[in-house]
Amino acid sequence: MDFVEYAGKQILAAAGLAIPRGIHCTTAEDVVDAVRILGPSAIKAQVPIGKRGKAGGIKLVGDETEARSAAGQILGMSIGGYRVPSVLVEQKAAISREFYAAVMNDTAARQPLVLFSAEGGMDIEELAQSRPEAICRIAVDIEKGLDARQVGAALAAVDLGAQRDAVAELLVRLYEVYLQRDAELVEINPLAVLADGSLVALDCKFRIDDSAAFRQTEQLAQGTPEPRSELEARGAELGFKYIELDGEVGLLANGAGLTMTTMDVIAHCGGRAANFLEIGGDAYTKATPALELVLANPKVKSLVVNFCGAFARTDVMTQGVVDAWATLRPTVPVFFSIHGTGEEEAVAILQQHLGIEPYDRMEDAVQAAVEAAR
Amino acid sequence: MILRKQHSVLIQGITGRQGRFWSAKMQEYGTRIVGGVNPKQAGETCCDVPVFASAREAADELGGIDLSVMFIPPVSARDAAIDAIEAGVRQLVVLTEHIPAQDVMRIHAAARHHGTRIVGPNTAGIVTPGEAFAGIMPAFNRRVFMPGDIGVISRSGSLGTLICLNLVNAGFGQSAFLGIGGDPMLGTTTVEALRALQADERTRAIVIVGEIGGAMEEEAADALREVGKPVVSFIAGRASPPGKKMGHAGAIVMGDQGSYRSKRERLETGGAQVVDTPGQIADALRQALARA
Known part of the structure; x- marks a missing residue:
């Protein structure tokens, strides 16, 4: 978790390190008041990334008029995907x-x-x-x-x-x-x-x-979370590592390595992944909400489900997918590859509920999904 | 590094749901589990072995312990690891994901002082097909693991499983599967696992399953000439957007550091054959073995 300058400096000050005299402001009025108190100051955008100055997020002001103008420019501007919610007004030092x-x-x-x-x-x-x-x-x-x-x-x-x-x-x-x-x-x-x-x-x-x-x-709780899309925020609430991407092939896999590899093979087959989402570790029991999340992305035109279970039981994950399918009744075509722990049960569940045979090679499942998305 | 059937194994957290499930699987497979740890159930028996209050007590009672597997949540992982290290356990398999970085550093510092080999954190474990396994790998699945002469090094459990499955499909068995883990600070690096397979007489060729992030694959690439065995590699994360953490905390690319291109180029310069998809590994191995 990253911290904006102001929050970081509070931690330093609490540990006895000296910081400049400054006032944290969320409105232009507050900025003007702060400059009236502090005199010539720096107005600094509070976003947790470097090179704020180059992006126009830091301005030196000498008086209240300049302060109002600088605050107007910086507050609400966008830097590196963050909207600037506040500024730190700091007294100029020699x-x-x-x-x-x-x-x-x-x-x-x-x-x-x-x-x-x-x-x-x-x-x-x-x-x-x-x-x-x-x-x-x-x-x-x-x-x-x-x-x-x-x-x-x-x-x-x-x-x-x-x-x-x-x-x-x-x-x-x-x-x-x-x-x-x-x-x-x-x-x-x-x-x-x-x-x-x-x-x-x-x-x-x-x-x-x-x-x-x-x-x-x-x-x-004092930190600033990374900027997230609506779906990414929903994923975070559900406790998933979900990253929304620009492509059209939705994917669900278990384990970070296998998920990255599924994305790589999608690219290798000429497609583009619509998301990163893995349900490895303890999350393997949460396939139902995970699939709902993947399908909530309107860009998804086809779906590849790639399970290779070690700790994660493929029968449990496949049951989760089947349950989500029954509730959501999605129309996108789906392609499976399932191997590892619980494989036989998983394949049986898939045949019984969705009438689908998994592909033996994940490359073939991905290829089919990429073609279906075209 | 490579687990043998005669090695004595301790399970920390044996009485939990996962500890119990996987201990039974390990025993069935041939792993010689000699005891377990849970301070609250000391004196009891679990999976037919005695439960001790600590690894130290287990070592005092049972004598030297070759390897311990930790089924321990992140909050208590540091203390459990240091308990095992100070008890003189020779090798410690840390399955736990999301251990705070400073706790991981303390584990590694203690391991350095005591000469303990740490595997992980965030590993799925190690498998010696036909002999024993330690961790949460489907060693017992005959479509995935079969005794043979290919050594596999993998940062990922799920991808490692897929690669082993592909190998068996193509008729290749494994001499050892070494899951080194997905943490940014691993006790056993790719090059250290590579050295273990270099020294292993049964291993004829090696598969390195890498990932973007860090510099471990680059470091291993520079050692390939000395290893003198054919090496085939797949690196995951080629299509991952830069600057984003892709699941494994270790898999993040900043600038060119840790990038797919950097890893692939160095491995190829070192003499490894790097393939585009996991499905191409078996063919590449066949060619590499024919050339060797």
């Missing part, structure tokens, strides 16, 4: 240097990674390309944790001036925030050094691990 600081999951190393650069402000991926030596990487042993001495040693060669101790302390705190909140990523870019030498988080990217929902429930 900046002397810009650093970069982040903590993230290093999936290849299977441990946390702390990143720091004295050359903040720019896109970190660009910096990693052009000057990788400017980025300091600190691999953390999650059992031992991170202390200021370890950070100090790692940053020994970096020119940090009077901020050396403050940076080390900040990175340790940032790591603590990462641990406590089950973050996948917490990034401060830029981390500004103000004229008085203090460190302030000017921007913040924050992402919490969805799998940690059972212990981060309250925190996750």
